[in-house]
Amino acid sequence: MARIKKTMDGNTAAAFASYPFIEVATIYPITPSSPMAESTEAWSVGGLKNLFGDQVRVYELQSEAGAAGAMHGSLNAGALTTTYTASQGLLLMIPNMYKIAGELLPCVINVTARALASHSLSIFGDHQDVYACRQTGFAMLAETNPQEVMDLTPVAYLASLKSRVPFINFFDGFRTSHEIQKIETWDQSQLAKMIDKDALTAFRKRALNPEHPTMRGSHQNDDIYFQNREASNPYYNALPGIVEDYMNQINQKIGTNYQLFNYYGDPEAERVIIAMGSFCDVVEEVVDYLLAKGEKVGLIKVRLYRPFSVEHFLDVLPETTRKIAVMDRTKEPGAIGEPLYLDVVKALYGKSKATIVGGRYGLSSKDTPPASVFAIFDELKKKQPKEQFTVGIVDDVTNLSLPERSDAPDTTPADTISCKFWGIGGDGTVGANKNSIKIIGDNTDMYAQGYFQYDSKKTGGVTISHLRFGKYKIKAPYYVKKADFVACHNPSYIEKGFRIVQDIKPNGTFLVNSQWTDDELSEKLGLSARKYITEHKIHVYAINATDIARRIGMGKRTNTVLQSVFFTLSKIIPQQQAIQLMKAFAYKSYGAKGDAIV
Template sequence: MTNNKRRTKTMDGNTAAAQVSYALTDVAAIYPITPSSPMAEAVDEWAAYGRKNVFGQTVKVAEMESEAGAAGTVHGALTSGALTTTYTSSQGLLLMIPNMYKIAGEMLPAVFHVAARSVSTHALCIFGDHTDVMATRQTGFAMLASCSVQEVMDLGAVAHLSAIKGSLPLLHFFDGFRTSHEIQKIEVLEYDELKKLVDTDAVDAFRARALNPDHPVMRGTAQNPDIFFQSREASNTYYDELPDIVQGYMDKIGDLTGRHYKLFDYVGAPDAENIIVAMGSVCETIEESMDKLLTDGHKVGLIKVRLYRPFVKKAFLEALPKTAERIAVLDRTKEPGAFGEPLYEDVKAVLYGEKYAPDVYGGRYGIGSKDVTPGMVQSIFDNLYHKHPKDHFTVGIEDDVTGLSLPYTVGISREPAGTIKCKFWGLGSDGTVGANKTAIKIIGDKTDMYAQGYFAYDSKKSGGLTVSHLRFGDKPIKSAYSINQADFVACQEEYPLLHNQRMEDQRGHRSRQQDQHDHAGGLLRTN
């Protein structure tokens, strides 16, 4: 059962991000892109209705004509002393990169909430992976990853509070669709609680640095080789101090809620030999899948990456069990031609030169929202147990071209005992998804049960296939994968029924027209 001491609400990840960002934002510069659009839509709606942030003001929302325009607005608003936020994904994020360098270089406390999504390569793909956020890791933005809807709310608040206190921009990201659109019953951070956590001295200092004709300063200079290098290095101390600031706010959120986070969180056997390192929603599935492995006596564990940039070696080594012999590092992106994907290379670099360094193996998963199931998690651990583990592997596909994929068992389910699982098949715009969203929110908000809803869409959207996955029960639900063993299945055929009805209506219309024609002919003959 849920903790009744705090207010709970059933919402998706986008709404959770919007909720905390609205509280700590003066200006929101927006431009829609799937799957991040609902964040901006929620903020825009709340502003229209006059909702107040923690500073007692209504957020100023500026919708621009492109993501590049939104990024420019973010930069401009920050230089005027306004705490500014934006929401984006995929190519939209890439269009913001030039301004991201400037925002970070000028040490401005922006926050970008990103529903991480695939970047178009050989084809357009609107679904989720980490390709977009990985393209920004060199900009100077700190990067914070959330694994679940609850974490989006908690760590979203940490991102804003840390940006203000640390005077650096943060990119807070979570998996597009899997987390951004997944509905969960979560505990809400109240605005009066967040207000108490704001470093008001840091806010005042930031506003005092704003461009102002009453105290003009020089900005945006051009520098030559004599001083540019030195100026770039001068920011080092801010990045050195930021991890402690982030951890400090994680601790304060923990004191409020009882949910404690670290820069790298470890779960599993204290004497684990085989470890997975990952970030994002896959951590939920791995953690759930490990429960049975641990019960069966396997010495396995998981390190969840929270603060990805700056990557803190000391914190990672503290999280890593001393007994670890082999590590599988999972990346939700692909960098063709590289020695390995980004997180894999980071872990290899951190362990280089350590006296007792485990062997490290890299793998790719979940690209383009490919579902990640407990069977795939099992195959990753099986690979680590192998005498000669495969490196640079893939999981979730059958690679019959380069032979990099791991075999896995389909249909393994690891939901907590007693969880009710319902699966609804429908067609886009037939009302199935809307009805199921309402149903799962009613269960979450009106009962003591935990509830989860996830809705798989075809990219054709209206008229395309939809599959609604609903879970509810008395135990927390960490199943960040599609239902593969359902208690209830429904198949909606709204479109064929409507089509048949239209055909009947058309036949009836033609019949009435014929009757009118015959009647008119009879009258003419009579006359």
């Protein structure tokens, strides 16, 4: 099936793939899930129709608890209903989630998995929130990147409707939700063919109706409560097969190979990592590198986390496996192991003699680059690897962290052009870079990826944009460490001593926006940076975009000036084509403010 390619982030992909299946969306905004609800509402107001020929009805409640309660009521009334949330917002939905699952009401909660407030608040991503819901009775489906979000979100809706088991459909907050990629999209007509019409009719008939009154939510004593609680077992037993069937239907349509658990690596691997979420793409890159070196390694990607199908898991685990590292993106203080680790231990109990160890990574979106994966595989080489460990940090308190090599190999595909932009929140750098990705992704045959690193202050804080472009699909969900092009849009970062120049590859390009003379710039860079520039033959360019922006009436927003310079210096697309596309995006972004602003 030919699919249209579009450049979008994970949130937009989730909203795009969920909109056709829903009639009602009950929402309450929370970072980083809000764009899903915003897109849904915008499309509804714009007249977009779902698979049933109607516009989705969107209702904003006064809290996430209200959104879950309204969803529960809407489902009982026979409307296909969804919501979007994360973190503490998801926790506020838990009481209603027990009811929805207990009453076998099909629905999907789309979650941009995010850290929970503990010793402090964090708005960034990990799996603490979804793990906290694994006991509610909701099935749980995980995606790795924006393309998988687009491809697999329909599975959650289709399988929920047929099985009557509600779903949490989740992917990593910020790392996937806000990562922009060029992906292939669905045609609604293809999705419509997969809906089980008998299941849909049965769902409608179960709706509460004063003409046909039924009793629900009654009080039960010990004589029957336990038996009725167990009565849902057949539904959960059947669910893995239903999910597998829909994955196979999708595979047949778009040529993919989605399974409940996907194995990647040497079929006779001795060392295997098990994980779910965006980290799997990082592991894949390292597996490819090590396979080329003759090492027997592999990865198991968990897609259907609940119910956990031991049968399907064992089918993909190589019989040659001797060491296993199970990686969890959470921490459960006081537990003998994190959730996925304990699931794997139980799944393999009495069935494998492999050594199983557990690791933690990526809490609060902590970057987990290939160096961390190399450290895990190196640890698995040991006769007695650590039973519990962390990667990506230096733990000098309990000494659980694995040492990571500073000279770890670069596993990014050789043809990939990597770029890094240092800006300040509110200066337009992030917005300009988002436009640049879409300009390149939607107007060339190149693939594009963009990720935007903020600090919690947002406006006024440091922003670093990580962009990659290439001829092949880009799956590198980690920061750019060595770039072909680096731009410093805020010269104060040079004065503050940020190591910006050292991020540039040999013969790379460095662009500085400043009001300094050449001699002043040289002095500000300092001896170490000047030495690096000379030894690595870095091409340095300077522009006073600040004065140019003021002169042409743009105030402090230097983004358009610097975006023009980027296209001129990078030569990714011809300069004149880039300028015309930039003008088109300016009209799209600011047209509502009038021609004078544009």
